Amino acid sequence: MKPTKLLFIDRDGTLIEEPADEQIDAFEKLKFKKGVFKNLGFICQHLDYKCIMVSNQDGLGTASFPEDTFWPVHNFILQTLEGEGITFADQLIDRHFPEDHSPMRKPGTGMLTEYIDNPAYDLTGSYVIGDRETDAELAKNLGCKALILDQKGMTWDKIAELLFAGERIAEIRRTTKETDIHIKMNLDGTGKCDISTGIGFFDHMLEQIGKHALIDLTIHTKGDLHVDEHHTIEDTGLALGECLLKALGDKRGIERYGYCLPMDDCLCQVALDFGGRPWLVWNADFKREKIGEMPTEMFYHFFKSLSDAAKMNLNVKAEGANEHHKIEGIFKALARSLKMAIPRDIYHFELPSSKGVL
Secondary structure, three states, X not given: OOOEEEEEEOOEOOOEOOOOOOOOOOHHHOOEOOOHHHHHHHXXXXXXXXXXXXXXXXXXXXXXXXXXXXXXHHHHHHHHHHOOOOOOXXXXXXXXXXXXXXXXXXXXXXXXXXXXXXXXXXXXXXXXXXOOHHHHHHHHHHOOEEEEOOOOOOOHHHHHHHHHHOOOEEEEEEEOOOEEEEEXXXXXXXXXXXXXXXXXXXXXXXXXXXXXXXXXXXXXXXXXXXXXXXXXXXXHHHHHHHHHHHHHOOOOOEOOEEOOEEEOOEEEEEEEEOOOOOEEEEEOOOOOOEEOOEEOHHHHHHHHHHHHXXXXXXXXXXXXXXXHHHHHHHHHHHHHHHHHHOOEOHHHOOXXXXXXXX
């Protein structure tokens, strides 16, 4: 029998909005978090997690927080959630104040000993869902993962998507006699980039992909630049495309298509299709031999390598007078096209193809 995966879910700030005084002791203070019903209901009904409520309620039962102001609201919360198919296998509520330094209080694990070192539970496949750093610390103390609302764009929509379809993170290492390349990407990131290829202008262009597509992107390329730039640029394109293909997985639920943007004097259009068949149409001419230290003849070659390895259609068109603006516009248009094409919808989690395969 497979061990059970758990969701340790905070209450205030996670299931319901937390007021300024941090006490939900009256019905007029009660407001549910946006998206909690739809998404947690989906998780409870369709995924194989057991939900455990874990909440700090400072001083519950004392004069500052009488029980008769807590339980009516709490029970109403539970009844309302249950009406949407959301139930908890256990409710763990700690009453200590922070200054008590109790091991029972989050991020301490005193309330959760039943679930620790118990072969019936898969803590490495479990999550703490909360809204504070103490929830992240609790996850670390338990040996599971954390999903923290309102940090790095985390929402209940995103939580349901991650739990259902998994993280879209991929990593590639490509080593030849000419280049050594390490690429890591998170398609559901925030645009954080760490890029180093030895070609400054190329780094600048690759950063546009991460920043404008909101993809976390690490690219470290060591190439034979003492020969020329060709192998570095070509192999980076191949490795980037391979990593993109791997991160997309089976492509279920993605938008699939993307398209364009102006930049100053230029109009740059990049239409793409993650249809599984590589093809590049290139309508962009450059009059300069180099921009920075990057040969302009390699622009086409980079996009061809990317298209081939990612198994996608790319249709690129650029017009304008400034060569720097043209190619930067193309990279930014590619990024915006990716941003349009890679989002997925777990409520329509089907392949976007009449063929049944991409």
